Amino acid sequence: xxxxxxxxxxxxxxxxxxxxxxxxxxxxxxxxxxxxxxxxxxxxxxxxxxxxxxxxxxxxxxxxxxxxxxxxxxxxxxxxxxxxxxxxxxxxxxxxxxxxxxxxxxxxxxxxxxxxxxxxxxxxxxxxxxxxxxxxxxxxxxxxxxxxxxxxxxxxxxxxxxxxxxxxxxxxxxxxxxxxxxxxxxxxxxxxxxxxxxxxxxxxxxxxxxxxxxxxxxxxxxxxxxxxxxxxxxxxxxxxxxxxxxxxxxxxxxxxxxxxxxxxxxxxxxxxxxxxxxxxxxxxxxxxxxxxxxxxxxxxxxxxxxxxxxxxxxxxxxxxxxxxxxxxxxxxxxxxxxxxxxxxxxxxxxxxxxxxxxxxxxxxxxxxxxxxxxxxxxxxxxxxxxxxxxxxxxxxxxxxxxxxxxxxxxxxxxxxxxxxxxxxxxxxxxxxxxxxxxxxxxxxxxxxxxxxxxxxxxxxxxxxxxxxxxxx
Amino acid sequence: xxxxxxxxxxxxxxxxxxxxxxxxxxxxxxxxxxxxxxxxxxxxxxxxxxxxxxxxxxxxxxxxxxxxxxxxxxxxxxxxxxxxxxxxxxxxxxxxxxxxxxxxxxxxxxxxxxxxxxxxxxxxxxxxxxxxxxxxxxxxxxxxxxxxxxxxxxxxxxxxxxxxxxxxxxxxxxxxxxxxxxxxxxxxxxxxxxxxxxxxxxxxxxxxxxxxxxxxxxxxxxxxxxxxxxxxxxxx
Numbered sequence: 001x002x003x004x005x006x007x008x009x010x011x012x013x014x015x016x017x018x019x020x021x022x023x024x025x026x027x028x029x030x031x032x033x034x035x036x037x038x039x040x041x042x043x044x045x046x047x048x049x050x051x052x053x054x055x056x057x058x059x060x061x062x063x064x065x066x067x068x069x070x071x072x073x074x075x076x077x078x079x080x081x082x083x084x085x086x087x088x089x090x091x092x093x094x095x096x097x098x099x100x101x102x103x104x105x106x107x108x109x110x111x112x113x114x115x116x117x118x119x120x121x122x123x124x125x126x127x128x129x130x131x132x133x134x135x136x137x138x139x140x141x142x143x144x145x146x147x148x149x150x151x152x153x154x155x156x157x158x159x160x161x162x163x164x165x166x167x168x169x170x171x172x173x174x175x176x177x178x179x180x181x182x183x184x185x186x187x188x189x190x191x192x193x194x195x196x197x198x199x200x201x202x203x204x205x206x207x208x209x210x211x212x213x214x215x216x217x218x219x220x221x222x223x224x225x226x227x228x229x230x231x232x233x234x235x236x237x238x239x240x241x242x243x244x245x246x247x248x249x250x251x252x253x254x255x256x257x258x259x260x261x262x263x264x265x266x267x268x269x270x271x272x273x274x275x276x277x278x279x280x281x282x283x284x285x286x287x288x289x290x291x292x293x294x295x296x297x298x299x300x301x302x303x304x305x306x307x308x309x310x311x312x313x314x315x316x317x318x319x320x321x322x323x324x325x326x327x328x329x330x331x332x333x334x335x336x337x338x339x340x341x342x343x344x345x346x347x348x349x350x351x352x353x354x355x356x357x358x359x360x361x362x363x364x365x366x367x368x369x370x371x372x373x374x375x376x377x378x379x380x381x382x383x384x385x386x387x388x389x390x391x392x393x394x395x396x397x398x399x400x401x402x403x404x405x406x407x408x409x410x411x412x413x414x415x416x417x418x419x420x421x422x423x424x425x426x427x428x429x430x431x432x433x434x435x436x437x438x439x440x441x442x443x444x445x446x447x448x449x450x451x452x453x454x455x456x457x458x459x460x461x462x463x464x465x466x467x468x469x470x471x472x
Numbered sequence: 473x474x475x476x477x478x479x480x481x482x483x484x485x486x487x488x489x490x491x492x493x494x495x496x497x498x499x500x501x502x503x504x505x506x507x508x509x510x511x512x513x514x515x516x517x518x519x520x521x522x523x524x525x526x527x528x529x530x531x532x533x534x535x536x537x538x539x540x541x542x543x544x545x546x547x548x549x550x551x552x553x554x555x556x557x558x559x560x561x562x563x564x565x566x567x568x569x570x571x572x573x574x575x576x577x578x579x580x581x582x583x584x585x586x587x588x589x590x591x592x593x594x595x596x597x598x599x600x601x602x603x604x605x606x607x608x609x610x611x612x613x614x615x616x617x618x619x620x621x622x623x624x625x626x627x628x629x630x631x632x633x634x635x636x637x638x639x640x641x642x643x644x645x646x647x648x649x650x651x652x653x654x655x656x657x658x659x660x661x662x663x664x665x666x667x668x669x670x671x672x673x674x675x676x677x678x679x680x681x682x683x684x685x686x687x688x689x690x691x692x693x694x695x696x697x698x699x700x701x702x703x704x705x706x707x708x
Contacts, residue, residue, distance in 0.1 A: 001592035002584035009572040362568045365529055367557025367585050367639070369550070465529045466521075469564070 002363070003372060007380035010352070017384060020348045023341035024388030024445055025395065031334045031441045032396030032433070037403070038330065039437070040430035042323045048245050049319070051125030053312040054088065054279035055288050058295065060306060063093060064224045065276030067268050072302065073278060079298045083286045086122035089275040090115050091260050095221035097196060097253055101210045108196055111251045112221055114260030114275075117141055117191075123281040129243045130191060133213045138239045142189035142256045148214035148236060154180035186216060188259050190235035194242035195250035211237050219253065224265050224274075233263040244426070288313075338445050341388070342452035345381060349456035353377065360460055361468025370461045377457030378450060385449025389442045397433065404428045475502035476675055477526070477643065481535035484521055495521045497698030498535070505642075508669045508676045510689035512703075517695045519679040520647050526677065527560045527645045528552045539643070557586055561636030565648035567628040569620040575631045576616040579603040582639035606634040610664060626657035633664060643675045644668075650685060662688060 011017070058076065060066050069089045077084055091114035098107050117140035121127035127140045149155045158177045164170050197211040211217065215237045222228040233255075241252050261273030268274070280295075282288055288311045296309040313320060353360075360373055399406065407429060410418045419429055482499040485492050495518035503509050513519045524530040526537060528544065537545040544555060556562075561582075569578045577584075583599040584592060592599070607616055610630040612623075620628055629649060636644050646665065650658030662685055669676050678689060686692045694701045 001587055001589050002581060004589065005577070005584060006570075006572065013572055358568065359570050362564075362570060363581075363585070365527075365556060365562045365564075365568075366582050366635075367553050367555075369553045372585070466524050469529075469568070 002368065003375045003379055006376050007383055010380055011383055011387070014352060017345075017348055017352065017380075018387075020341060020344040021384050021388040021391075023344050024338060024385060024449060025392035027334070027338035027341050028389045028392030028441055028445050029396035029399065030337060031331065032393060032438065033399050033403070034330060034334060035327070035437050035441070036396075036400040036431040036433045037429060038323075038327045039432040039434055042320075042327065043432045044426065044430045045245070045323065046320065047125075048243050049316045050312055051129065052243055052245065052248055053315060054086075054123035055282040056280040056292050056295065056309065056311055057315060058278040058280065058299065059308045059310070060276045061308060062306075063222070063276060064264075064266060065091060065274040066303075066306070067272050067274045069275045069278060070272075072299065072307075075298065075302055076278070076280060076295060079295060080282075080291055083283050083291060084280055085283055086119070086281040088116065088119040088123045088279045089257065090120065090277040090279055091257055091264070091266070091273075091275050092277055093221050093260075093264065095219050095253075097192070098218040098220070099211050099215055106210065109251070110193075110196065110219075110253045112219055112253050112255060112260065114255055114257035116257050117254070120279065123279045125243075129241050131194070131240050131242050133209060133240070142191070142238060142254075144185060144187060144189045144236050144238055148238070149181050149185045151214055152181055152184040154178075154184050184216060185214060185236050186234040188233070188235045188256055189238035190217060190219075191239040191241050191254040192217065192237055193249040193252045194240040195246055196253070197237060197240055213237055213239070217253075219255070221260075221264060223263075231263050231265070233259065235259075335444065338448050341445075342448040345384060345449055345452040346455060349377065349381065349453050350459070353456045353460045356460070357463060357468050357471040360463050361465045361471065364463075364465035365469065373463075374457045374461035377453055377460050381449050381453025381457070382446065384453075385446045388449065389445040392445070393438065393442055400431045400433060403431060476505040476507075476540060477501070477503040477677075478538045478541075479526060479535065480538075482522070482525055482532045482537070483534040484518075484525055484530070484532050486521075494698060496525065496532070499695070499698070499700055501526075501693070501700055503675055503677060505675055506669070506673045508666065508678065508690045510678045510680055510686040510692045511695055512680060512683065512686045512692060513695035515681060518698060519681075519695050522695060523645050523647050523677065523679050527562060528556055529562075557582055558639045559641055559643060561639060561641035561644040563629075563632050563636045563644065563646035563649045565651040567620070567625075567632045567652070569628055569631060569635070571620055574617050574619055575607060575612060575623065576600070576603055578620070578631060579606055579634045579638050581635060586639065603634070603638060606637055607631065610634045624657075625653055626660060629653060629657070629661050630664065633661065633668070637668065637672075637674075641674070643677070646676065646678045648680055649678065650680070650682065658685070 058072065066072065073087050073089070076087065093112050095110055095112040096107060097110045098105060100106070117126070121140040128137070130138050130140060132138045150159060154177045158174065158181065161170055161174055161177070192211065198207040198209050200207050216234055217237060218232060218234050220230050220232050223231040235255055241254060242249055257275070258273060261267045266274040282291060292309045292311050292314075296307070299307040299309065363373060407419050479499060479501040482496050483494070484496040485494040487493075499522060511519050511522065521530070525532050532545055536543055539559065544552070547555070570581065573581070580599050580603045583595070583603070587595060604613070604616060607613060610633055612627060612630055612634070615623060615627060615631075620631070623631065629652075644665070649665065650661055653661060665676060665678070666688065668674055678685070680686055692703045694703055
């Protein structure tokens with residue numbers, strides 16, 4: 001019993017020991033905050049990555065794809081019908097985007113993705129990433145609105161003609177202008193990546209649209225065939241794709257699937273086009289890795305060595321892996337902070353043991369055992385660790401809870417934005433506190449505190465009572 | 473009458489740097505139950521060492537110690553801890569109270585050491601009451617919640633006397649209990665010990681270099697050159 005009484009008293013009377021608690025506290029708080037923010041970012045990133053890709057993707061090795069995608073989809077449904085929620089055939093090909101801004105022509109390498117927008121929207125968060133020039137969400141559709149035609153130079157002149165008396169001249173004029181409108185505003189719409197169509201000025205200024213709605217864009221892509229030749233097609237910008245992942249926002253161009261099939265000469269004589277991807281959305285709770293393996297085996301039977309089935313996580317493996325590696329390295333480094341705190345406890349404890357030498361002798365004279373004396377200092381270490389990690393945990397959790405308020409305060413204080421939301425497109429700092437991580441951090445801190453007190457405790461326990469009593 | 477404590481051939485030496493100093497060189501000592509024995513000797517004669525060896529704070533190099541006919545110096549560590557806790561009560565020259573604890577808690581210390589958390593919880597009222605009674609007995613009833621630094625030297629030593637009795641020991645070992653006190657306070661502590669010796673039948677061994685104090689004991693022995701000489705009080 002005296003152990004608990006004494007270590008409680010020591011805790012309340014030795015303020016120097018509380019100094020070592022502060023370093024434990026700071027270490028624990030830092031680890032909690034950093035882990036929460038990193039986990040928050042990782043979670044958001046996974047969400048976005050997953051939003052772009054469906055759960056499971058069936059691809060052909062060949063870029064030119066396969067015509068019998070309906071059979072393949074039927075086979076998929078046959079194998080895993082209960083687990084599948086939606087399917088979307090897709091044609092993806094690398095290409096080049098070209099459009100004019102003022103007198104300049106802009107050229108960008110892009111990934112051209114032919115989709116049926118409504119089907120694609122059912123397999124992921126595609127629809128939630130689509131925005132108009134006004135920043136508001138739009139329908140997943142490639143329909144070119146009439147107003148874009150009217151706003152084109154030819155369209156405006158056409159409107160001027162409407163007031164005039166129809167005669168032979170205006171009729172001819174009208175036909176020419178209507179022809180020009182179709183040339184200036186192609187019938188096929190395209191949704192382009194937000195970063196492709198805008199210029200980010202930074203410094204809190206709004207992004208500038210290089211390719212506003214109604215801009216005519218040209219796409220160059222390889223045509224099907226043994227000797228790839230460049231194909232070319234024109235589209236009208238009807239919206240922007242903004243997922244928050246700059247890699248996608250600066251390369252993706254979505255166009256109607258059938259139009260891409262036609263332009264790439266992948267429309268069969270029976271009117272069926274080829275696709276090189278089938279995106280599959282799976283019922284929640286299904287193990288997608290198992291499902292992907294099952295589909296792979298089944299499709300192998302349909303056509304050997306032709307299909308590759310992968311989950312979205314496998315497709316994003318390196319990126320997700322990089323985030324995980326980053327987090328674990330940071331954790332190792334931060335854990336050194338707590339280890340340093342451990343050495344602080346060791347040093348201060350050794351000092352306290354020297355200071356308490358005579359008291360240790362007295363307790364031994366009163367019948368305290370070696371183990372009992374050791375217990376005092378181990379319990380004291382544990383108590384210091386518990387106080388440090390307890391306060392650190394509360395502090396860390398409060399910091400995480402109010403991180404956005406703290407960020408705003410810091411921004412005002414430093415007169416510049418600490419967290420520039422345009423870089424990540426997050427309106428606030430995402431955080432995620434995982435109970436497992438929390439328990440791990442606190443347990444680690446406690447363990448270090450106890451480990452650091454073992455040596456001083458052992459020294460105290462080994463003191464010879466007579467020598468301890470004589471110690472001045 | 474058989475003696476309660478019987479030490480035979482006690483030897484103890486210390487290393488001081490390169491030299492081996494033989495402090496006890498074959499001490500034979502018998503103490504009767506209820507006796508107040510004073511051990512006198514020049515400083516450095518090994519009085520304290522003898523007391524430490526008798527009270528199991530230190531082990532003898534040779535010889536044996538028996539209490540009530542049972543050998544105690546070769547007992548396992550656990551038993552020796554328990555004997556220090558309940559068989560012996562120690563009083564030191566510089567009081568040796570724990571500075572973080574109040575007078576009451578200091579007196580409760582032997583009880584706190586004896587009992588674990590659960591045992592203490594069950595007996596906390598009894599332990600507290602007994603400690604308070606002891607402090608009352610030594611005249612510190614009004615100082616229960618004071619820290620040692622708030623007490624005078626005489627008060628601290630009286631608190632230490634109360635602590636020595638808290639484990640209900642049969643034998644009290646006092647190492648220069650009046651050494652740090654002025655004459656009046658020293659005499660008060662001595663009177664207290666004398667009274668306790670009589671009213672509780674405690675065996676007491678008192679180490680002192682002050683012959684005035686030694687005179688008040690039942691019997692006085694001198695420790696010189698590592699051996700005991702019997703003396704009668706009147707001859708001191």
